[in-house]
Amino acid sequence: GGTLFEAETGTLSAGGTFDSNHLGYTGTAFANPANATGAYVDIPVAAATAGTKTVSIRYSDGTTAARPATISVNGASQGTLNFPTTADWDTWATASVSVPLKAGANTIRIAGATANGPANIDSVTVSQ
Ligand code: GCU
Numbered sequence: 001g002g003t004l005f006e007a008e009t010g011t012l013s014a015g016g017t018f019d020s021n022h023l024g025y026t027g028t029a030f031a032n033p034a035n036a037t038g039a040y041v042d043i044p045v046a047a048a049t050a051g052t053k054t055v056s057i058r059y060s061d062g063t064t065a066a067r068p069a070t071i072s073v074n075g076a077s078q079g080t081l082n083f084p085t086t087a088d089w090d091t092w093a094t095a096s097v098s099v100p101l102k103a104g105a106n107t108i109r110i111a112g113a114t115a116n117g118p119a120n121i122d123s124v125t126v127s128q
Contacts, residue, residue, distance in 0.1 A: 007031035010043035023090040040111035062089035
């Protein structure tokens with residue numbers, strides 16, 4: 001269960017783009033954040049109630065190296081989440097983390113922890 005929020009409703013740091021040049025994404029695009037440490041996508045999400053929620057991030061990394069990223073909620077770091085490689089850029093996997101959300105609007109930031117930047121990000125699903 002949970003509620004899905006598309007990455008393309010969010011915003012990207014400089015150099016990022018919303019792309020559609022790979023297969024299998026949902027919605028109208030996926031986020032391709034810049035290839036740099038700290039490059040990010042901010043995704044707005046809503047929670048029905050305050051509490052610890054599971055955030056499942058659908059992503060693709062068609063390279064040979066994982067793309068760990070720092071996850072922040074409303075500006076507060078929640079630590080680093082690994083995003084292991086996928087078979088190619090058309091293959092999507094899920095990385096999940098438990099984070100505190102407030103009731104109503106929240107912002108999830110996925111920021112690259114290496115010079116490769118974050119993986120391509122399709123969506124986040126929030127447990128309710
Ligand atoms: C390729 C791929 C992009 C991806 C990029 C990257 O260019 O087509 O979708 O974002 O690699 O390494 O991040």
